Amino acid sequence: MSATTPRSSLVRNLLVALTLIGAAGTAGAYFISSRERFWVNWLLWTLFLLTLGLGNLFLVALERMVGAHWSVPMRRVPERIASLIPLAIVLLLIGFFGVPVIFPWTYPAAAHNPILVAKTAWLNLPFFAIRLAVCAVVWMLFYRFYVRGSLRQDESKDPAFTLRARRLAPPFMVVFFFSVTVLAFDWISGLEPEWYSDMFGVYLFAGTFISGIAAMLLGVLSLVRRGRLPEVQTKHVYNLGSLALAFTVFFAYIGFAQYMLIWYANLPEEVIWFKHRTEGAWQPVAWLLPLLHFFIPFFLLIGSLGKKHPATLRLAALSILLGHFVDLYWLIFPVLGPQPLFGWPELAMASLFLGLGSLQIRRAMGRGADMPVGDPLLSRGLEWQL
């Protein structure tokens, strides 16, 4: 439990103020700017929070599945960041009201579009709602299982939970991959329903995972700096940095593979999606993406020194998170037109959503011990040597 110092309550008040200003701006955006722009913004920021949460839940489950020791002392951080999931699910459910506004397959004109008519078995409102509900329930169940269970273990010190968590991890992985694919197909590529890419689900997963790692890195580093994780050493953070390095490469690989195949085949109905995103005013954004999401973190993290240096790690993580935002923006916003829009509605909604997200994480940061003290693997994680 962190005591409330004057500084921390100041930060809290600032965040609350930011959120309130953002809320006012968001209300304004709803009535003044176009409805499409409002809901597209809503989707962007909801997905940003949701993917950070899901990425961290995935990290927790991954550690359980492979039986890693090194990350146990830091596991409270991803468990806490995963608390974005309930918040983001609420936001996504609200976002359901925006579906008829921004998803062309819901427009009456879709009935005359042969491509969309052929897809009605998948793209219809009842089934869409069912998929959303199933995903939300699955995410919530696993979130509660992993995070609440781990917190309860602090007191009970019951090693049975560690075993149960490991046994449930493989089915979680399967369900998780399906749910992220559905999320990608339904909520992002569904914005341009004529287009499709087999790899799109993997692409969103890669972005989710690497930005989850980046968020975890920032969380760990900030707790270490505040002296709340005195036993987490350079070796632990170093390993997390290695994971980040590996998955920036994975993300770049998936992203480029998707782009190159579509570029090469040059099929009109597929390539038009990239044409809108890589030409004209969107071209600089398209270049920003590999820069922030790959080149900067890759060269920061490739050396062993970079992975030991908190400042370098923090910079790489920030670059990845910014890159993740640019990624979602670049995926979603071109539906509004050939000009990248970024004005007061975007800023207002950013402050609302980021404010809400930060408050949620801050609240979670105070819950339970800073290390999973009830986990029997904790001591091994602390002794673990690089």
Next chain:
Amino acid sequence: MSSATFAVLGLFSDAHKIVDAANQIRPRKLGRLEAYTPYPVHGLHRAIGLAPSRLGRLVMLMGVIGAGLALLFEWWVSAVDYPLVTSGKALFSWQAFVPVMFEVTVLFATFTAGLAMLFALNKLPFFGHPVLHSKAIKGITRDKLALSIEATSEAFDAEAARQALLDNGAESVEIVPVPAWDRPLSLVGLLRTIAAIVAACLVAGVGLFAAEKLIPILPPMIHMHEQPKLNAFQGSAFFADGRGMRPAVAGTVARGHLPPAFATPEEAAALLSNPLPLTQSIAERGHKVFGDHCAICHGLVGDGVPLLSRAYGGKPGNFLSNEIRARPDGHYFGVLMLGKNAMPSYAADLDENDRWAAVHYIRILQRAQNAKDEDLR
């Protein structure tokens, strides 16, 4: 005595003790510290003062060079030396180059890692390490850990090193002398090695060759290439003209390519009529011929508007015009055989049936564009 010492070895059986001993001895600069252990010991590399490996930086450098070379090569091949437009892409299409750049980066990086580690950093080839001839080696390969202080100069004091090891908990100490050979790799040794490799290859090759002759159960696939026949465009001493391919006998007529019995389209119009019945399959055949060969100039509906750019100045006949519609089938056939001004001859490209099918198809187009009421019913 001291000049003949290679190293002083101290044996330990506890991993913590050897790390402590190394930490104690290192500042005294008695000689170069080295450790031999049957399993990796955490922290030992730092204790013996091993500098961080330079391998990483080398690999990075070579990886970047590999990427650059691949890019340069692909640019030169596809944009400079043999510029060939592939599926409408720009000559310098970086997207297409990335996979090769990636592969070459990996290739350069891994080869650098492997070879530099073996030859530059691990100092191979190195036949036989002096420690292999010590008495301690048996223990080292089983359960003992050894810390060695290697002589780096004439002034090496083996006695001081021995004492230092004993003072820091070594269970026993052994002085390893410099081996009898002066250089680990001599010229003679190298030549012998090469000769041995060549001899081994020779024996294996000759043996395989002989075995194949003696036991001809499984003729290798290579014999499929050696068939007693002439391939297309192969030379042959057998024929007077030296060519393997035989020219057709004078007067040979290919099926479907009878020489025309007319000299002008007008003569053809008087002589010929379409011998093919107008069936579904023939109409489809005509559609295909027309689409493949004619539509590019005469337009998809035969209206004489080319699909070519305007730079093609020719005026292909408009099949829908009354004048051309009035011409008999034989005339069309004649034009296809003989050509007409800018209209090329299709005598070689199409056989008789294709030509008549195309004529049918032109009639279909004409009828489609001038449909009467009963056609629509």
